[in-house]
Amino acid sequence: MSKPLKVLRGVRVVSLALNLPGPAALQRCKEMGATCIKLEPPAPAGQTTSDPMHIYSPAGHAEMHEGIKVVPVNLKTEQGQRQLHKQLEKADVLITSFRQSAMQKLGVDWKTLHKQHPHLSLVAIYGSTTNPDEAGHDLTYQAQNGLVTGLNLPPTLFADMAGSLMASEAVLQCVLHRQKHDKGTLIEVGLSQAVSYLARPRTTFDMQHPKALTGGGHVGYRVYACKDGRVALAALEPHFYQRVCVEAGIDPTVPDSILLDSSREAIEKWLAGKTRKQLDKLAVDKDIPLETLPRD
Numbered sequence: 001m002s003k004p005l006k007v008l009r010g011v012r013v014v015s016l017a018l019n020l021p022g023p024a025a026l027q028r029c030k031e032m033g034a035t036c037i038k039l040e041p042p043a044p045a046g047q048t049t050s051d052p053m054h055i056y057s058p059a060g061h062a063e064m065h066e067g068i069k070v071v072p073v074n075l076k077t078e079q080g081q082r083q084l085h086k087q088l089e090k091a092d093v094l095i096t097s098f099r100q101s102a103m104q105k106l107g108v109d110w111k112t113l114h115k116q117h118p119h120l121s122l123v124a125i126y127g128s129t130t131n132p133d134e135a136g137h138d139l140t141y142q143a144q145n146g147l148v149t150g151l152n153l154p155p156t157l158f159a160d161m162a163g164s165l166m167a168s169e170a171v172l173q174c175v176l177h178r179q180k181h182d183k184g185t186l187i188e189v190g191l192s193q194a195v196s197y198l199a200r201p202r203t204t205f206d207m208q209h210p211k212a213l214t215g216g217g218h219v220g221y222r223v224y225a226c227k228d229g230r231v232a233l234a235a236l237e238p239h240f241y242q243r244v245c246v247e248a249g250i251d252p253t254v255p256d257s258i259l260l261d262s263s264r265e266a267i268e269k270w271l272a273g274k275t276r277k278q279l280d281k282l283a284v285d286k287d288i289p290l291e292t293l294p295r296d
Contacts, residue, residue: 008034011092012035012090013094014038014088014093014094015096016039017097017125020064021097022125022164024161025125025168027064027067030068036068037068039071041075049070071087076106081107084108085116085117093120093174094113095167096108097124097125097126099127099133100124100132101133103124110122114186119182119183120184121184121187125189126188126191129192138154141194142158142159144192144196145192145196145198147199159194162191166197170189173185213236217259218259219259219263219267220267222267225268226271229293230293231271231279231293232290233267233271235288240288243286244267244288247282248271
């Protein structure tokens with residue numbers, strides 16, 4: 001993967017955001033060349049940071065803060081407020097992740113900030129832009145958008161990570177806006193709205209229901225069992241599917257071959273007799289898009 005262009009070189013980003021989305025966004029800004037500073041509440045006695053992410057994942061916290069200057073600041077005190085505004089005088093963008101009511105109490109809401117620092121842009125991360133004071137976390141935002149099925153937890157923190165991408169994108173928008181208009185702007189990022197964007201193939205485009213071609217309807221686009229694991233087969237295009245047909249003994253000219261139970265059964269039988277090692281080699285030799293996986 002190529003390294004990010006240093007398009008934010010010379011840009012100064014200050015963050016007050018704790019947990020995952022804000023630090024992940026700040027790290028991306030640093031990777032794009034920005035000078036990044038994080039102000040966080042003083043750490044409790046015996047701890048090195050007040051950020052809860054350090055408790056959930058020390059390794060993740062360390063990675064998200066690599067190359068980031070972290071300064072302890074108590075925004076509830078006059079001294080802390082002076083420290084904050086000293087930093088904001090030199091900053092181009094501020095990232096927050098407070099609820100809207102908390103931002104007003106701390107004096108970092110847009111109306112207050114824009115009056116004091118007209119040059120400064122604000123990227124405000126909320127749980128939801130439609131209800132900025134709503135309590136929630138990644139799990140509830142995914143549930144709001146139909147991505148929690150059964151009693152299983154989602155495989156990753158989609159809302160937090162999608163929100164971090166949108167927040168770093170918002171920083172880029174802020175910088176471009178200031179270049180054109182010579183003043184700061186406000187961009188609000190909702191974690192629920194961010195994961196809603198990821199969920200659109202399922203919720204809006206109707207691509208994930210069981211009969212949809214990308215939801216299980218196409219026999220060449222499914223997860224199958226093999227001799228010692230599983231296979232994620234993605235032979236969606238006709239030329240890929242035809243190569244699978246050759247291996248599985250299917251006549252691809254039969255009408256609706258990609259939808260037939262007989263085709264699915266042939267693929268199941270073919271893959272069940274192959275090991276992951278054999279299938280990995282076959283994928284390379286025959287140019288078939290598949291990925292082998294261990295058993296659940």
